[in-house]
Amino acid sequence: MFSAAAESFLRQAREIQEEELRRFCGRVSALLQGPEPGAEAAEGLRRLHLTVAATKYPRRLDGKFVELLQTVLCSSKSPEQIQVLCAAILREMSPCNDLILSCGEIQDTKLLSLVSSILLAQGNKKGEVAAVGQHVVKVLERRLPEGQSALFLLPVLANVISLSPESLTEEQTDVVSKKLGDWLRYASTRQGIPQTSGGFFSSPRTKQPAPLTEMDGAISTDFFTVLSVGQHYTQDQWLNVQAFSMLRKWLLCYGGHEVKTPHPDDKPGMDKSVTSLVSATSSSSRLLPPKEHLREKAFEYCQRLIEQSTRRPLKKDDGDLQKACLIEAATIVDIICKQDSSYVCHAVSFLKTLHGRICGDTTYARALLPIAQFFLNHSKLAAVDSDAICHHLFTDIPAQLFHNPSLAFEFVQFCKYNSQLFTDTSSIFRQSFPNLFKFLAWNSPPLISEFVDLLPFLLDASTAIEIFHLLLDLPCLTAALDIQLRAAALPASEKAPSDPAVKPATCLEAFRHPLYKSTFQYLLRTKSAPEDAPESLIPLRQLLGSLAGSPRVVQCAETVPVLLELFFRVVAEFADSSLINQLVVLLLQRSDQLYEIPAFKDDIYRVLSSQLAMLCKLHPALVVELSTEILDFSGSVSNIQNKEPIFTHMVWAIGEYLSVSYDKRCTVEQITRFFETLEAVLFEVTQLRPLGSTPSCAPRAISVLMATLTKLAARSQDLIPRVSMFLSKMRTFVQSPAVTSVYCEEDLEEILIRATELMNLLKMPSVAQFVFTPPVDVASTHQREVNDSLPFALRLVTNLLEPAPGCMPV
Numbered sequence: 001m002f003s004a005a006a007e008s009f010l011r012q013a014r015e016i017q018e019e020e021l022r023r024f025c026g027r028v029s030a031l032l033q034g035p036e037p038g039a040e041a042a043e044g045l046r047r048l049h050l051t052v053a054a055t056k057y058p059r060r061l062d063g064k065f066v067e068l069l070q071t072v073l074c075s076s077k078s079p080e081q082i083q084v085l086c087a088a089i090l091r092e093m094s095p096c097n098d099l100i101l102s103c104g105e106i107q108d109t110k111l112l113s114l115v116s117s118i119l120l121a122q123g124n125k126k127g128e129v130a131a132v133g134q135h136v137v138k139v140l141e142r143r144l145p146e147g148q149s150a151l152f153l154l155p156v157l158a159n160v161i162s163l164s165p166e167s168l169t170e171e172q173t174d175v176v177s178k179k180l181g182d183w184l185r186y187a188s189t190r191q192g193i194p195q196t197s198g199g200f201f202s203s204p205r206t207k208q209p210a211p212l213t214e215m216d217g218a219i220s221t222d223f224f225t226v227l228s229v230g231q232h233y234t235q236d237q238w239l240n241v242q243a244f245s246m247l248r249k250w251l252l253c254y255g256g257h258e259v260k261t262p263h264p265d266d267k268p269g270m271d272k273s274v275t276s277l278v279s280a281t282s283s284s285s286r287l288l289p290p291k292e293h294l295r296e297k298a299f300e301y302c303q304r305l306i307e308q309s310t311r312r313p314l315k316k317d318d319g320d321l322q323k324a325c326l327i328e329a330a331t332i333v334d335i336i337c338k339q340d341s342s343y344v345c346h347a348v349s350f351l352k353t354l355h356g357r358i359c360g361d362t363t364y365a366r367a368l369l370p371i372a373q374f375f376l377n378h379s380k381l382a383a384v385d386s387d388a389i390c391h392h393l394f395t396d397i398p399a400q401l402f403h404n405p406s407l408a409f410e411f412v413q414f415c416k417y418n419s420q421l422f423t424d425t426s427s428i429f430r431q432s433f434p435n436l437f438k439f440l441a442w443n444s445p446p447l448i449s450e451f452v453d454l455l456p457f458l459l460d461a462s463t464a465i466e467i468f469h470l471l472l473d474l475p476c477l478t479a480a481l482d483i484q485l486r487a488a489a490l491p492a493s494e495k496a497p498s499d500p501a502v503k504p505a506t507c508l509e510a511f512r513h514p515l516y517k518s519t520f521q522y523l524l525r526t527k528s529a530p531e532d533a534p535e536s537l538i539p540l541r542q543l544l545g546s547l548a549g550s551p552r553v554v555q556c557a558e559t560v561p562v563l564l565e566l567f568f569r570v571v572a573e574f575a576d577s578s579l580i581n582q583l584v585v586l587l588l589q590r591s592d593q594l595y596e597i598p599a600f601k602d603d604i605y606r607v608l609s610s611q612l613a614m615l616c617k618l619h620p621a622l623v624v625e626l627s628t629e630i631l632d633f634s635g636s637v638s639n640i641q642n643k644e645p646i647f648t649h650m651v652w653a654i655g656e657y658l659s660v661s662y663d664k665r666c667t668v669e670q671i672t673r674f675f676e677t678l679e680a681v682l683f684e685v686t687q688l689r690p691l692g693s694t695p696s697c698a699p700r701a702i703s704v705l706m707a708t709l710t711k712l713a714a715r716s717q718d719l720i721p722r723v724s725m726f727l728s729k730m731r732t733f734v735q736s737p738a739v740t741s742v743y744c745e746e747d748l749e750e751i752l753i754r755a756t757e758l759m760n761l762l763k764m765p766s767v768a769q770f771v772f773t774p775p776v777d778v779a780s781t782h783q784r785e786v787n788d789s790l791p792f793a794l795r796l797v798t799n800l801l802e803p804a805p806g807c808m809p810v
Helices: 004-015 018-032 039-053 063-074 080-092 109-120 128-141 154-163 170-185 235-245 247-255 272-281 290-308 316-339 341-358 362-382 387-401 405-417 419-425 433-442 444-458 464-472 474-488 507-511 514-523 538-547 551-574 577-590 598-618 627-634 638-642 644-657 668-686 699-715 717-728 730-735 745-762 765-772 776-781 783-788 790-801
Strands: none
Touching (some): 018 063, 039 080, 128 154, 154 247, 235 247, 247 316, 290 316, 290 341, 316 341, 316 362, 341 362, 362 405, 433 444, 433 551, 464 474, 474 514, 474 551, 514 538, 551 598, 577 627, 598 644, 699 717, 699 765, 717 745, 717 765, 745 765
């Protein structure tokens, strides 16, 4: 957030109109063309930069003024501050059609850095990226004049390889690789000398440079790294820091494979495994090819960083720097070992030691990820079992640090990157899904896309049921994690176990209460444990209801429908009939057992209802196999009002699939049993009552009930008189004052039309049987088409039995 003064400046800058901006540019132009542009010109450029940067749309500046900015930028007489501001304005205007800049003749490194930043902002329309990259390398290749420094060029080079790594030739990458290796390994080992204003008695010999120290204050006896401490640093030490900052990107782009540009000095027959071996052991490292020279120096540098990380820093900020460098060093070691396997054995020894040292310290948790990645990548070659390292990673870190957002993102990215490997080689990954979902429960919006990619790798026949429960309980898990954090923050005096005889009054008290202990433990478990599932989490859901309005819980609830739809799509690919039956039973049961967030429940009902239809389509015989459970659910009138989408789809599935066409085990007795149950439900919701006491039931549910009863009667024709009589009473129902006060006219008309169409169809039982009970081959291969033809068949029969007015009967 900006301060009030800053907001005022931004508002003024945004409100400047084009004419006013043109006049202001004229004043700035006059100042820049003066004999010596000074503070007033700098202030004008600063205000102009704010004006062009403060709006989302590009500001248009006069072409001559843009040309003047470029001229001033490239003038050796211009003060540095003026040059920097001119470059900033030209960058903000990119892409710029009036640009005439070129870096080809510039030798001054500061100016080259400024001009390059403008050219790189143009979007590579005219090959600017390659031109900048190649010229920068040419300047680096030559010996720089006194007063010039490569410090200004390495950030430009880092941008070039990010935008277009193929823009550098192999000869050029070799030049930079050689220099990077030297900058990493051969920086000065003593501090820089501070620049002083001088005086009559000053002399450059009066003060000798002090030695560098380590982070614990000890005198440094080894080569310089980013973890070396000094009051002042030399130019080559700053180059060392910059080289390390771009090392990973450089190795990934150019360290392990040849670029497409052919190398004129390539010698066929060179055995790279031999040269790799030499690179790890030779003392004559400067004679190595550039790529291998860089790998060797980078490996030594990372090993030194890991050794330096054992020292206790004197300042907290230095400790944070240690951890960051440790992460980068472990990552770079992994890259080097993938490019040259001769380094693996050496790396394994010190990375195992490092892991043993930091695995118990949660402040180093982020550093454990690149270490685990190394052992996953190289465990076979090094004959090391990576399961122990992964077991600690998946068990302890999510449980303790789920609330750390940066760690959560990096951890899930690590899982996503290795998901196929984990699925193929290790069971730890899938067993740890309850722990992984803690990251999502606490950090829902940022991690939803990652979990969309991750969920299919966590699912198989053994985890599907447990993950289904966990997805539905995800908002409840968020609330439980909140309670866990608050309980851990309590003073020791308040952490005493609760009295079992006293009912807990708050969630915090319940967290330590024996009555809720087992359910909290199960919800917060670290690995899959279906056998430990309590009989019901209903008491815990009710207890955590006070947190249902928490923004974090609500955000988590909003992610569940997306993952639930994905869950069913993935499960449909491998589920057998047994698993489908289990899911349908659980779906009906869990529709009563959801966390009490109204919008969440509505979204879940919508998803579950559509997925119920999909499961029934995959395995139509489940209507017969689960007849008891389905009758219990569909026979409850309360389900129409509370869970109308699920109820409606379940009733539709009964009418669609309770047929000998789909299951030879279907009998007339079963059809009659379902008919009588649904008949009772429809009677209950359409029974005429006194005004004001008629229950409101979705018109769609009534229509589906009527259609399903008609379908069942068509398959057991003894039931036709009963349903025909029922349908004939629907006109009385829709015209009742008690009903018209509850339903709108359009809904009542739709109900009456459907009742009339169904009743007309039943007047021709043979036609009804054909429409509602397709042959076996049609049922199995053309289900969608038959179902889609039903409205047409109803309209056709209605037109036959009730001709339009004025038509003569045949």
